Amino acid sequence: MPGTDRCLKCSSCVRACPVVAEIGEMTFPGPRTVAVDAPRFGPSRVAIAEVAWLCSMCERCLEACPSRIGLPKAMLDMRASLFPNVRVRPGHERLLGNIDLYGLSIEPVRKVGGETMPKAKIAYFPGCIASQREVETMECSLGLLKAAGAEVEVPSGLVCCGSPLVKLGDERRCERLMDANLKILERYDQVVTSCPGCTVQLVEGYGLEALHITEFLTEVTGTKGMRFRPGSENIRLAVHHACHLSRGVGPHTKERTYELLSEVPGIELVSTGDETVCCGAGGSLLSGYPDVAGRMAARKVDSAIFCGAKIITAACPFCAMNLRRTGGIEVMELTQLISSRLRFPGQH
Amino acid sequence: MRELPAIETEVVVIGHGATGLFAAIELASTGHKVLLVGNGTPSSEMSTGCISFPEEETWWRGLGLDDGLMQDASDRVDQGIQKVLTVGPCTWEGTSEKRMALVTNLGTIIRTNYAPSTSSRHDVIAVRGAKVAALGFQGNKDLDPCLFHNMLRSETGVEASSSWTATLPAEPHRPHIEMNHGVRHSHDALSEELQGIDADLVMLPPFTQRGGHDRAWRDLEGVVGKRLCEVITPLSLPGRSLVDSFGRAALEAGARDLNGTHLEMIDLRDDDVIARCRSGLRRVQVRAAMMLFCGGNAVGGGLDILGRDVIDPLSFFDIRKGAAGSSNFDMASHSGIACDSYFRSVRKGTRMDKVLVAGAALPGLNFANGYGLGTCLTTALAACRAIEEAL
Ligand code: SF4
Ligand code: SF4
Numbered sequence: 001m002p003g004t005d006r007c008l009k010c011s012s013c014v015r016a017c018p019v020v021a022e023i024g025e026m027t028f029p030g031p032r033t034v035a036v037d038a039p040r041f042g043p044s045r046v047a048i049a050e051v052a053w054l055c056s057m058c059e060r061c062l063e064a065c066p067s068r069i070g071l072p073k074a075m076l077d078m079r080a081s082l083f084p085n086v087r088v089r090p091g092h093e094r095l096l097g098n099i100d101l102y103g104l105s106i107e108p109v110r111k112v113g114g115e116t117m118p119k120a121k122i123a124y125f126p127g128c129i130a131s132q133r134e135v136e137t138m139e140c141s142l143g144l145l146k147a148a149g150a151e152v153e154v155p156s157g158l159v160c161c162g163s164p165l166v167k168l169g170d171e172r173r174c175e176r177l178m179d180a181n182l183k184i185l186e187r188y189d190q191v192v193t194s195c196p197g198c199t200v201q202l203v204e205g206y207g208l209e210a211l212h213i214t215e216f217l218t219e220v221t222g223t224k225g226m227r228f229r230p231g232s233e234n235i236r237l238a239v240h241h242a243c244h245l246s247r248g249v250g251p252h253t254k255e256r257t258y259e260l261l262s263e264v265p266g267i268e269l270v271s272t273g274d275e276t277v278c279c280g281a282g283g284s285l286l287s288g289y290p291d292v293a294g295r296m297a298a299r300k301v302d303s304a305i306f307c308g309a310k311i312i313t314a315a316c317p318f319c320a321m322n323l324r325r326t327g328g329i330e331v332m333e334l335t336q337l338i339s340s341r342l343r344f345p346g347q348h
Numbered sequence: 349m350r351e352l353p354a355i356e357t358e359v360v361v362i363g364h365g366a367t368g369l370f371a372a373i374e375l376a377s378t379g380h381k382v383l384l385v386g387n388g389t390p391s392s393e394m395s396t397g398c399i400s401f402p403e404e405e406t407w408w409r410g411l412g413l414d415d416g417l418m419q420d421a422s423d424r425v426d427q428g429i430q431k432v433l434t435v436g437p438c439t440w441e442g443t444s445e446k447r448m449a450l451v452t453n454l455g456t457i458i459r460t461n462y463a464p465s466t467s468s469r470h471d472v473i474a475v476r477g478a479k480v481a482a483l484g485f486q487g488n489k490d491l492d493p494c495l496f497h498n499m500l501r502s503e504t505g506v507e508a509s510s511s512w513t514a515t516l517p518a519e520p521h522r523p524h525i526e527m528n529h530g531v532r533h534s535h536d537a538l539s540e541e542l543q544g545i546d547a548d549l550v551m552l553p554p555f556t557q558r559g560g561h562d563r564a565w566r567d568l569e570g571v572v573g574k575r576l577c578e579v580i581t582p583l584s585l586p587g588r589s590l591v592d593s594f595g596r597a598a599l600e601a602g603a604r605d606l607n608g609t610h611l612e613m614i615d616l617r618d619d620d621v622i623a624r625c626r627s628g629l630r631r632v633q634v635r636a637a638m639m640l641f642c643g644g645n646a647v648g649g650g651l652d653i654l655g656r657d658v659i660d661p662l663s664f665f666d667i668r669k670g671a672a673g674s675s676n677f678d679m680a681s682h683s684g685i686a687c688d689s690y691f692r693s694v695r696k697g698t699r700m701d702k703v704l705v706a707g708a709a710l711p712g713l714n715f716a717n718g719y720g721l722g723t724c725l726t727t728a729l730a731a732c733r734a735i736e737e738a739l
Contacts, residue, residue: 010389010394012388012389012393012394016389063387063388063608064388064389065388065389066388066389066390066391066394067388068387068388068610199629200629203629204629209350211350219352219353246608247608247628248628248629249628249629249630250352250608250609250626250627250628250629250630251606251607251608251609251627251628252352252606252609252627252628252630252632253628
């Protein structure tokens with residue numbers, strides 16, 4: 001599928017890569033070298049193994065490539081071929097340990113999923129981050145889904161979707177997780193997620209027609225059921241388009257995000273010009289190289305502040321978490337932001 | 349695969365390079381509902397960004413294009429370009445006289461013949477009479493100022509001052525500074541350095557990313573008070589400012605841009621043309637009365653190199669007639685786009701007159717980029733006229 005024979009050597013991909021922009025070509029030579037050239041005539045596999053996990057899987061290279069070469073996929077193939085023999089980063093080691101111990105990519109602090117409702121046909125798949133770290137995202141998402149009229153529940157017994165393992169190149173562990181989840185999710189008519197990484201994995205890995213919540217709320221239920229508080233004071237808001245949403249799930253989700261935001265009163269959008277640039281969280285970059293991911297996030301936050309934003313929003317709990325790590329600006333995951341403006345029953 | 353709600357439009361333009369955008373501007377500003385589908389860096393972004401026309405006035409003869417339409421388009425194209433270039437970073441310098449542009453690669457100079465000055469920031473037109481300097485970034489091999497100095501002297505006799513700076517390497521691993529509207533803030537150190545240079549025009553290595561690129565350069569120019577030019581290198585996209593200008597004009601004219609969505613199949617079984625597209629994990633159908641295909645050299649799956657054949661997809665298309673040859677269409681389908689019912693329609697002797705083609709996808713126009721895009725823009729105008737007649 002990657003079609004690396006079509007490479008024109010135009011370097012558009014290198015130019016578009018946010019990791020190259022952050023740490024330079026000397027440290028990370030970019031998608032063309034790692035994914036296209038290395039497998040055929042590149043440097044030794046040892047040398048490539050040093051840099052192959054620096055990619056954040058943001059798919060900007062795929063978007064830029066005039067030949068539409070599946071660069072991120074080629075990068076994953078490269079990782080998968082190296083994985084069994086490579087000494088993984090400490091962060092990745094912890095991640096793998098957590099998967100083996102808890103079935104989650106992070107250490108769980110709470111139990112998720114309750115009694116099943118006989119009526120619910122829709123499963124909300126929170127993913128590791130929204131169920132254990134960005135818990136408000138899960139709560140707000142469920143609230144919005146219910147407000148929009150969906151019969152939704154969080155099934156118990158779910159484990160990590162396996163996306164981080166695909167990104168690491170560990171196919172064996174991934175299979176195990178997928179089997180466990182699939183048994184549960186098959187019982188529902190529809191799966192809705194908050195995390196774009198999970199959405200992509202559930203669609204591509206599991207073959208489920210999972211929807212991201214931005215799609216579900218605009219294409220399926222509509223927002224009629226949501227009532228907002230009028231006259232709230234204006235917020236100057238910068239938008240971060242999560243890579244796995246705006247490129248992974250599809251560019252239509254950008255329109256969906258703005259559609260949802262346009263429903264919310266009192267929002268003044270601030271254009272930063274780098275809305276679609278990666279925050280550095282994805283592709284196991286945050287677990288493997290937290291310093292690089294932090295610098296990339298700081299740059300986005302810097303630019304939002306520079307443009308006068310007071311809050312930055314992302315329709316992804318993982319991006320929200322990474323952006324928040326910088327401490328520079330208030331970060332609200334999209335459903336959290338929308339919920340904060342909802343009018344609750346009895347409120348006028 | 350999930351289908352998104354279908355989108356209806358009057359004309360769907362495939363390709364968001366110079367040709368597609370120019371056609372979208374023309375159609376949208378004459379009141380048509382236009383939808384743009386484009387994906388990947390267009391080849392016009394990788395061109396020099398110069399607009400020029402072949403010496404021969406009727407250069408299209410022999411390419412199988414409609415003579416009347418092309419003549420008409422050729423008469424109007426100058427005016428059209430001038431109108432577009434009032435939007436965005438490029439400016440029309442008001443002359444169709446052929447001039448020398450000096451574009452650079454690692455500091456070497458290439459001569460290009462062109463008319464209006466639209467090349468991103470590479471035309472060192474101001475060289476004559478202006479004080480020129482080149483500033484290289486240590487650790488960044490994209491511009492060697494000493495080489496530039498020598499080349500400029502031998503080509504034009506102009507002496508450029510040249511220097512290296514260690515300013516950027518204060519962030520040593522970041523030759524390409526991330527682009528955003530907050531650029532001033534990240535360029536403080538660089539602008540100080542530039543202010544200290546005694547010149548009217550400074551050549552710099554490329555260091556901004558795609559998206560908001562010209563805004564960064566203009567902001568920096570504003571702070572520094574000098575004209576800044578970016579050298580063309582393997583990492584620069586010299587035609588980008590031009591494409592940015594066109595893109596902005598298309599949006600202003602009212603075209604809707606589905607950027608990032610790409611065409612998978614053209615379906616002609618219906619009365620309408622249906623462009624079956626892919627948006628990430630989902631499919632989306634665009635239903636239109638007509639399609640203008642401006643996929644250039646980078647069609648769908650890209651310029652496919654199979655064995656020794658470089659596939660020039662969709663050749664043998666004609667602006668008036670649509671498809672007229674089968675083997676090339678067959679090849680095109682290998683490179684990413686399938687076309688349902690094509691063979692059926694040809695066998696019956698009918699033509700795909702709902703799909704028109706313009707730009708570098710036309711037979712014989714694959715030289716368009718090297719020639720400076722004028723040819724592509726002319727065919728875009730001709731195709732727009734043909735579409736208006738047909739609608
Ligand atoms: S996916 Fe993103 S980070 Fe990875 S190589 Fe491509 S552009 Fe760079
Ligand atoms: S953008 Fe695509 S064609 Fe260009 S160098 Fe990268 S992989 Fe090759």
